[in-house]
Amino acid sequence: MDPLGNYKSIISARATDKRILKRAQDGGIVSAVFIYGLENNLLDGAVVASKEKNFKPVPKVATTPEEVLEAAGTKYTVSPNLSVLKSAIREYSCEKIGVVGTPCQIISTRKALKYPLGFRHLVDKIALLVGIFCMENFPYMGMKIIVEELCGVRLEDVVKMDIGKGKFWVYTKWGEVKSVKLKMTHPYEQSSCHVCTDYTAELADISTGSVGSPDGWSTVIIRNHRGEEIINNMIEEGYLETRPIDEGKFGLGILKKLALTKKEKNMKEIEHRKKLGLPVPPDVCGLLQ
Amino acid sequence: MEDKKITVAHVQLSSCCGCLISLADTYEKFPDILSSIDLVYCQTLMDAREIPEADVILVEGSVCLEDHHALEVAREVREKGKTVVALGACAALGCVTRFSKGGQMPKPVHGSFSSLTEIIRCDLAIPGCPPSPELIVEVITAIIRGDKEYLKPFIRYGECKHESCGCDLIVNVINKSLCMGCGICSASCPTRAIEMIDGRPLISPHLCVKCGVCSFQCPRIEI
Numbered sequence: 001m002d003p004l005g006n007y008k009s010i011i012s013a014r015a016t017d018k019r020i021l022k023r024a025q026d027g028g029i030v031s032a033v034f035i036y037g038l039e040n041n042l043l044d045g046a047v048v049a050s051k052e053k054n055f056k057p058v059p060k061v062a063t064t065p066e067e068v069l070e071a072a073g074t075k076y077t078v079s080p081n082l083s084v085l086k087s088a089i090r091e092y093s094c095e096k097i098g099v100v101g102t103p104c105q106i107i108s109t110r111k112a113l114k115y116p117l118g119f120r121h122l123v124d125k126i127a128l129l130v131g132i133f134c135m136e137n138f139p140y141m142g143m144k145i146i147v148e149e150l151c152g153v154r155l156e157d158v159v160k161m162d163i164g165k166g167k168f169w170v171y172t173k174w175g176e177v178k179s180v181k182l183k184m185t186h187p188y189e190q191s192s193c194h195v196c197t198d199y200t201a202e203l204a205d206i207s208t209g210s211v212g213s214p215d216g217w218s219t220v221i222i223r224n225h226r227g228e229e230i231i232n233n234m235i236e237e238g239y240l241e242t243r244p245i246d247e248g249k250f251g252l253g254i255l256k257k258l259a260l261t262k263k264e265k266n267m268k269e270i271e272h273r274k275k276l277g278l279p280v281p282p283d284v285c286g287l288l289q
Numbered sequence: 290m291e292d293k294k295i296t297v298a299h300v301q302l303s304s305c306c307g308c309l310i311s312l313a314d315t316y317e318k319f320p321d322i323l324s325s326i327d328l329v330y331c332q333t334l335m336d337a338r339e340i341p342e343a344d345v346i347l348v349e350g351s352v353c354l355e356d357h358h359a360l361e362v363a364r365e366v367r368e369k370g371k372t373v374v375a376l377g378a379c380a381a382l383g384c385v386t387r388f389s390k391g392g393q394m395p396k397p398v399h400g401s402f403s404s405l406t407e408i409i410r411c412d413l414a415i416p417g418c419p420p421s422p423e424l425i426v427e428v429i430t431a432i433i434r435g436d437k438e439y440l441k442p443f444i445r446y447g448e449c450k451h452e453s454c455g456c457d458l459i460v461n462v463i464n465k466s467l468c469m470g471c472g473i474c475s476a477s478c479p480t481r482a483i484e485m486i487d488g489r490p491l492i493s494p495h496l497c498v499k500c501g502v503c504s505f506q507c508p509r510i511e512i
């Protein structure tokens with residue numbers, strides 16, 4: 001089994017629009033896809049993670065490119081994006097919805113599409129699922145401790161956070177850069193992430209993350225026809241520039257390695273919990289494929 | 290083809306009729322469904338007095354224990370239906386009728402309501418208040434196709450005889466270190482009883498109608 005799940009192709013890409021690159025986490029793929037969708041009438045709304053003061057994540061239905069841009073950038077804490085899924089149809093009357101989410105959120109969405117018990121008239125309105133790679137997440141107070149106590153920066157001064165090269169990085173509005181070894185952040189991870197075996201959002205239409213591509217670029221996994229069509233059109237119309245994915249150790253190699261590491265590590269935790277007689281998540285990925 | 294159509298009956302017990310309305314809310318699909326089945330009994334839509342034998346009997350509503358008629362209908366349904374489906378949360382889990390205590394006119398003694406699954410063996414049970422039109426269509430289609438795989442959760446719900454509540458998320462997901470804060474439970478709740486606070490569902494018990502949707506939709510518990 002491929003640790004990246006099923007896919008059609010993998011590329012490195014980044015947005016060509018400087019406004020997007022300035023605010024995005026990596027190559028701005030997520031924001032570029034949503035803005036392209038909104039501008040070309042493929043989407044009329046996108047479920048995203050916006051934020052308030054002090055990096056408080058706020059799930060939001062973005063209906064304009066400006067709102068998509070406002071929500072760009074990774075929040076290293078739980079943002080219950082799907083909590084606004086019904087509002088997207090009801091209050092915003094969206095008919096073509098894009099959703100961005102961590103792998104677990106993409107799983108939840110696929111389950112809702114297969115069994116839409118509490119979702120009247122939703123199924124045919126979900127137009128695109130964009131997954132972001134995810135190794136783990138932090139509860140809000142966990143993120144706060146990492147930023148304020150481990151990095152010594154006040155949350156209100158932070159403009160960006162990032163994980164890379166074995167460290168958790170914090171950038172302030174004063175131009176400071178602080179970091180802490182990732183190992184130090186492990187105690188603040190949410191424990192429910194430790195039974196999650198999906199690193200690359202295997203059930204999304206398109207999955208993207210930084211791992212496997214140079215700084216400022218994103219790795220993009222195109223998983224199905226729907227994802228392929230939109231990415232190809234974006235490349236053709238100049239919304240995205242691409243380069244071939246590095247097939248070696250620092251490209252696909254590291255991506256597959258991390259995906260596999262997550263599966264193996266968290267399968268161990270699942271087995272451990274089973275031994276203790278604790279419940280574990282059902283194999284939803286299998287159920288939904 | 291004509292002789293292959295499955296016969297379906299819809300029977301209403303103590304319920305608001307919302308589940309039938311949800312079924313009818315499938316718009317263009319509703320005629321398709323009606324033409325792919327043979328509807329033999331449905332008091333709201335047609336004039337047939339006796340519940341006939343049928344391949345599938347969809348039962349909506351809970352059972353009032355003070356109402357002999359309701360108990361008889363429940364028994365009759367089990368005898369006449371090859372597949373009995375508890376349609377919607379009142380039949381499947383009790384739902385809002387769990388709060389009934391009687392004392393209302395014109396039948397002040399009608400005060401004890403149990404889910405259909407507690408009274409008779411149900412082959413399938415569908416939670417939800419109401420279950421979405423799309424879900425009902427999927428289930429009926431799966432029954433026609435004999436798709437046991439898709440029906441698995443509903444077979445399990447048919448076997449369970451307990452109530453459901455938003456607070457189940459606390460016990461089964463949050464307390465078990467399984468909640469990762471996706472928020473789908475919150476979006477699925479028909480009464481907006483679930484608010485996401487610090488990445489976890491916060492349930493307002495006074496808004497919860499015990500429909501079971503949130504737990505069903507959570508990807509972290511087996512359904």
Ligand SMILES: Cc1cc2nc3c(=O)[nH]c(=O)nc-3n(C[C@H](O)[C@H](O)[C@H](O)COP(=O)(O)OP(=O)(O)OC[C@H]3O[C@@H](n4cnc5c(N)ncnc54)[C@H](O)[C@@H]3O)c2cc1C
Nearest residue numbers: 024025026027028029030031048049073075134209210211
């Ligand atoms: C908790 C977490 C862990 C991650 N771990 C990895 C990793 O190990 N390796 C890796 O390569 N990439 C990881 N990523 C993904 C990476 O940080 C970028 O989000 C991704 O590359 C997209 O960047 P972009 O420039 O294309 O998107 P942008 O244009 O910047 O858009 C990012 C989009 O993600 C949404 N978003 C931000 N935070 C959240 C959140 N917490 N929950 C849901 N949606 C959110 C925003 O609303 C925005 O629409 C992680 C992301 C998160 C949220």
Ligand code: SF4
Nearest residue numbers: 104134136137193196
């Ligand atoms: S590790 Fe898994 S459960 Fe945790 S946030 Fe990421 S995708 Fe969700």
Ligand code: SF4
Nearest residue numbers: 455478497498501503
């Ligand atoms: S919290 Fe909402 S979805 Fe959950 S059982 Fe109660 S009413 Fe139903």
Ligand code: SF4
Nearest residue numbers: 468470471472474507
């Ligand atoms: S659906 Fe389940 S995992 Fe998602 S927020 Fe609700 S309880 Fe948590």
